Amino acid sequence: MNTRPSQKGASAVEFALVVTLLLAVLFGLMDWSWYMYHWLSVTTSAARGARIAAGIPLSQDPVSRAKGEAEDWLELYRLHGTPTINAEIQNRGYSKILQVRVVVPYQPLIGLVPTPPVLAGSAEVLWYGDVGVP
Numbered sequence: 001m002n003t004r005p006s007q008k009g010a011s012a013v014e015f016a017l018v019v020t021l022l023l024a025v026l027f028g029l030m031d032w033s034w035y036m037y038h039w040l041s042v043t044t045s046a047a048r049g050a051r052i053a054a055g056i057p058l059s060q061d062p063v064s065r066a067k068g069e070a071e072d073w074l075e076l077y078r079l080h081g082t083p084t085i086n087a088e089i090q091n092r093g094y095s096k097i098l099q100v101r102v103v104v105p106y107q108p109l110i111g112l113v114p115t116p117p118v119l120a121g122s123a124e125v126l127w128y129g130d131v132g133v134p
Contacts, residue, residue, distance in 0.1 A: 024112070027110050027112055028112045028113055030109060030110065031108060031109050031110045031111065031112045031113040031115075032113045034108065034109040034110075035106070035108065035109075035113065035115045038077075038079060038104075038106060038119055039119050039121070041073075041074070041077035041079060042074070042079070042102050042103075042104050042119045042120065042121035043102075043121030043122075043123070044073065044077075044121070045070045045071075045073035045074045045077065045102055045121065046070055046100045046101065046102040046121040046122050046123040047100075047121075047123040048069055048070065048073045049065075049066040049067065049068075049069040049070030049071075049073065049085075049087070049100045049102075049123070050066055050070075050087075050098050050099070050100040050123040050124065050125045051123070051125055052065065052066070052069045053065040053066035053069060053087070053098060053100075053127075054098055054125045054126065054127055054128060055128060058089075062089070062098060062127065063087045063088060063089065063098075064087075066087040066098060066100050067085045067086075067087050067100075070083075070085050070087075070100055070102055071083065071085060074102070074104065079104050080105075080107060081104050081105035081106075081107070082105070083102055083103065083104045084102070084103040084104075085100070085101070085102050085103075086100070086101045087099065087100045087101075089127055095126055095127075096126070096127045097124050097125070097126060097127060098124070098125050098126075098127040099122065099123070099124045100122065100123050100124075101120065101121070101122040102120070102121045102122070103118050103119070103120045104118065104119050104120075105117065105118050105119075106118055106119045
């Protein structure tokens with residue numbers, strides 16, 4: 001006499017539970033990676049713009065050059081949305097700092113991971129354009 005209940009559908013139920021959990025983790029990782037890639041792209045474009053314009057004399061407009069270089073790098077990374085790029089030279093004590101800030105709207109890939117609606121990256125470099133390249 002067989003007193004054990006039937007186990008025919010148990011493996012299908014276990015498989016469905018495990019696959020659901022694994023897919024949620026996989027899609028969450030994809031969404032997080034997408035966000036990190038775009039955040040790094042925005043930050044890198046700000047840093048490249050600041051770095052390239054750091055040695056340009058004031059007569060050649062380093063602020064416009066920094067903005068242009070940051071925009072060129074954003075186009076290279078093919079980010080969607082209209083960026084807002086701000087650049088300025090600040091006096092801080094005995095030195096001048098070139099600061100570049102880039103803000104781009106962000107569209108998540110899947111939407112599983114909570115992310116901000118905009119990505120912001122900034123960079124500051126010592127501006128030595130008046131002194132010349134050492």
